[in-house]
Amino acid sequence: MKFIRVLVMIAFGALLITPLYSQSKEKFEQPILITSAGQSADVTMAAMLCKKVNLNAKAVNRATAADVKDAKTLMIVPGFSSKGLGAAGISREQEMDRVKEVIAAAQKQKMRIIVLHIGGKPRRGQQSDDFNKLCAEASQYMIVVKQGNDDNFFSDIAAAKKIGLDLVEKIAEAAKPLEASFTK
């Protein structure tokens, strides 16, 4: 009888732990909508990474709430680029509003969000970090090139919000955790 009681307690404990674990390890689904937060060209790199590991992904630099409906996962690539914003003909504030709108649309349809921060140090700092914080806090999983996490910016958010985080040395190394995080 005592043995059964112990088994029940272990099973109950496992049930409590599972949601925390699955928060970071639960697989994401395809197709993926990739969008920028800050209009850097890192979106192109993210699309190439997805292509290399055969993930069904579509990159839309300035995705809107309307683009979200056809996807099952939203991948946001944050990082400010004055050149990119200039090319898009929009202000930083307009870009921020767009990103908030896309995140809200994704959350409304219970879509999960991945953040891919691959731009390292040049995509950190005052101009980028508002985008980085907004996206990181809305995500369920992040892959970050270590150089962009020198000050534990992403690690701290991940720990505080219990978000899955993989740190990689190089952009190319992001391919492996990216591939592993999706159902085939």
Add this chain to the structure above:
Amino acid sequence: MEKHHYIAVVFLLAGGILSAIASKDFLSMRDADILHPSQFVTTTGMLSDYLPEIKGTYGDTKVYYFNSGNPGATVILLGGTHPNEPAGFIAAAVLVENAQVTKGRLIVIPQSCASGFTATDPLEACPTHFTINTQSGPRTFRYGARGGNPLHQWPDPLVYRHYPSGQQLSGMESRNLNRSYPGRVDGSFMERNGFAIVQLIKKENVDVAFDLHEAAPEVMIINAIITHEKGSDIAANAVLNLEFEDLQYSLEISPKNFHGLSHREWGDSTMTFAFLMETSNPSQGRLRGVTSEALVVEGNDPFYKTASKLDNVRITYDSSGEPLSLRVARHLQGFKRLVESYNEAHPENSAIIENIPEYNAVVSDGVGKYLK
């Protein structure tokens, strides 16, 4: 003669001597740099072959052709668009003196803005020349200006209106080759040069085009590849492959609304995939100290080291600085990987370019080892 007459004569003579020395220095920049083409260069020509209107002007410049005789892609590489960015010119010179093409064709213009090699930028205190120790001993090359020589296109307008977009830029940009594309035959001196280059790209059916540049260590776009959106997948693939070799390049897509630049206008007005590469050149920067030949070649500046410690530069600027050999090596390796990436995407129409020195070899041996 009275005493004051003698004094006047002495001052006149001294002035004459100083003027003669300055004139010699000034005029020395009109002496062409000499390259020693590889045995694999099949022909040489002039840019004016594509636009006779520039023949005999300071805009005309040498063009080197490597024709493998085997069908394949045509690749063009431009150095010296900005003559104060020497890594582009020297990388092009290394190709002219070493490359071998076994499939397709390679065209190299080492000094694309020939006019800019005949002067330095006023008030910048730049050296007129720099020296590299090569296989045959020291060789001296000109260190020019960002734009064309004002003697060849004068005066600068208050506002430069780019043709045909109408985009307005500061007047001095009217002498900037990389704001002149696609140019026009009846335009300014620099617009004609830009037009001639675009004509070359069109007439030779160039598939892949490169424009090599440098920028100050403190600017956003350094150690970067900038491409027209047509080439974004090729560039992204190359950036990933370069990363496997521990070479970091940031990728930038050419803004659609920023006109006159090679990566925008070549891509828009021709069939070519256009790429521009930037390295980090401390002799161009605003934070630099003495602008000497040594700074151009060795790339070592104490003020940039301080700036790096204060986190004010975009690169890790350590005790080894940013020597010319490293900057040339980056251009050559980037060029190589971009051509490979193009070939991967277009196996039916590829180009094979050999004898390009490896990055590590150029950095450790010095670029001079690859100049004859």
